[in-house]
Each structure stands twice: as C-alpha cells, then as structure tokens.
Amino acid sequence: MNKNTLYLFSKVAAVMMSFYMVSCGSKSQSPGVEYMPDMYRTPALEPYSGNTNYADSMEARKPAEGSIARGYLPYGIPNSTEGYEMAGTLLKNPLPPNEDVLADGKVIYTKYCVHCHGVEGAGDGPTVTAGGHPPPPAYNSASLKNLPEGKMFHTITYGKNLMGAHSSQLNAEERWTVIRYVQTLQNPDGDASTESVSDSTATEGDSMSDETAMNN
Numbered sequence: 001m002n003k004n005t006l007y008l009f010s011k012v013a014a015v016m017m018s019f020y021m022v023s024c025g026s027k028s029q030s031p032g033v034e035y036m037p038d039m040y041r042t043p044a045l046e047p048y049s050g051n052t053n054y055a056d057s058m059e060a061r062k063p064a065e066g067s068i069a070r071g072y073l074p075y076g077i078p079n080s081t082e083g084y085e086m087a088g089t090l091l092k093n094p095l096p097p098n099e100d101v102l103a104d105g106k107v108i109y110t111k112y113c114v115h116c117h118g119v120e121g122a123g124d125g126p127t128v129t130a131g132g133h134p135p136p137p138a139y140n141s142a143s144l145k146n147l148p149e150g151k152m153f154h155t156i157t158y159g160k161n162l163m164g165a166h167s168s169q170l171n172a173e174e175r176w177t178v179i180r181y182v183q184t185l186q187n188p189d190g191d192a193s194t195e196s197v198s199d200s201t202a203t204e205g206d207s208m209s210d211e212t213a214m215n216n
C-alpha cells in the first residue's frame with residue numbers, strides 16, 4: 001500500500017467516523033450529537049417546576065401589584081349603597097337598543113337570568129315555580145319599572161341580596177347587552193329606545209361615564 005492509498009483510506013475513515021457520530025442513535029427520540037445544545041434547548045423552567053432564584057421557590061410569578069390586563073379597567077364604583085346610587089346617575093349604556101343588541105341580549109338573558117326572572121321577567125322562573133325560591137320582583141312592577149340602567153349594571157356586577165354577582169360570567173359589554181333586553185321587559189308596551197335617546201343627549205361630552213361604563 002503506497003503512501004497515497006493510505007492517505008485516501010484515512011480520509012474515508014474520518015468521514016465515515018463523523019457520519020457515525022452525527023447519525024441517529026438507537027433511541028428514536030434522541031437527536032444524536034448536538035453542537036452547542038443550549039442553542040436548541042431553552043433554559044426556561046416549567047411554570048410549576050419550582051425556582052430556587054425566588055425565596056418562595058415559585059416559578060409562576062404573580063403579575064406586579066397594580067397590573068391591569070390590556071383593554072380592561074376595573075369597575076371603580078364601590079359595592080355600597082352610595083355606590084349603587086352613584087351608578088344610577090353616572091352610568092349610561094354605551095350600546096344602542098338595535099335589533100342585533102336585543103337579539104344578543106335575549107340569548108344572554110335566556111342563559112343566565114331566565115331561570116330566576118322568568119321568560120317575561122315576571123319573577124316566575126323555574127327556581128321559583130319548581131324550586132320554591134323567593135321570587136325576584138317583576139321588571140315591570142312599580143319598584144323596578146323606572147329602575148335606571150346604571151343601577152341594573154351595578155346589581156348585575158355585584159349582585160344584590162338573593163341575586164348573585166354576574167361579573168365573572170358576563171363582561172361589561174355583555175352586561176350592557178342584557179340590560180338592553182331587560183329594558184324591553186321592564187317596559188313591554190314602550191319603546192326601548194326612549195331612555196337611551198334622552199340619555200345620550202344628557203351625557204353628551206361626559207366621556208367619564210362612557211369610559212367607566214364600557215370597561216368594567
């Protein structure tokens with residue numbers, strides 16, 4: 001074997017050796033030899049795996065105090081009698097009482113309210129007729145007929161006596177949507193848009209109430 005053949009053999013052997021090293025192993029999940037594995041494998045920890053960098057060892061951190069989700073503003077009116085009155089004068093429904101809003105409102109009402117308030121809002125849902133729970137007042141009764149929409153929003157947000165809070169089930173827009181539908185039951189013979197027309201004139205330029213209304 002002359003020098004040249006030997007040289008060629010050693011070259012071929014080196015190439016075959018490197019093929020062997022980088023080719024797949026017997027484990028089908030193994031990626032074989034990795035060059036700089038840190039570049040492929042993130043050092044990030046699993047959310048609940050624990051983290052020794054923090055005194056409480058919790059990897060899933062809470063948002064910084066005072067953080068607010070994008071597009072969300074907290075409902076600034078307190079859950080109190082004064083807050084209820086304040087909501088009644090300050091808050092105005094930002095949604096028009098058009099066909100689409102009323103149709104959506106009916107869907108929400110049928111899912112979340114009808115079992116207590118009844119189909120016509122007379123306070124005769126199945127929790128009352130079949131379950132024996134005390135009836136809510138009818139929407140068109142003397143006590144609720146003229147209830148301002150801001151008070152409705154407040155009650156749906158926080159709940160009132162036997163009615164639970166609905167802010168975890170319905171976002172602010174959904175609450176205003178169902179209020180539009182409730183107003184048709186509150187005033188079955190009337191025009192649901194009457195209040196909103198006078199309201200929109202009354203609140204023109206009053207951006208605070210609109211903002212508060214939409215973002216809770």
Ligand code: HEC
Nearest residue numbers: 112113116135136137151152155160161162163166178182
């Ligand atoms: C568990 C039964 C129940 C459910 C569900 C329920 N309500 Fe009520 N609701 C009541 C009762 C009871 C009252 C009377 C509260 C009071 O004044 O003591 C009431 C009162 C109200 C009032 C009058 C509020 C006020 O400020 O006087 C409105 C408006 C209203 N509900 C709307 C709704 C809407 C809209 C839904 C669905 C999103 C809903 N309710 C779901 C039981 C319920």
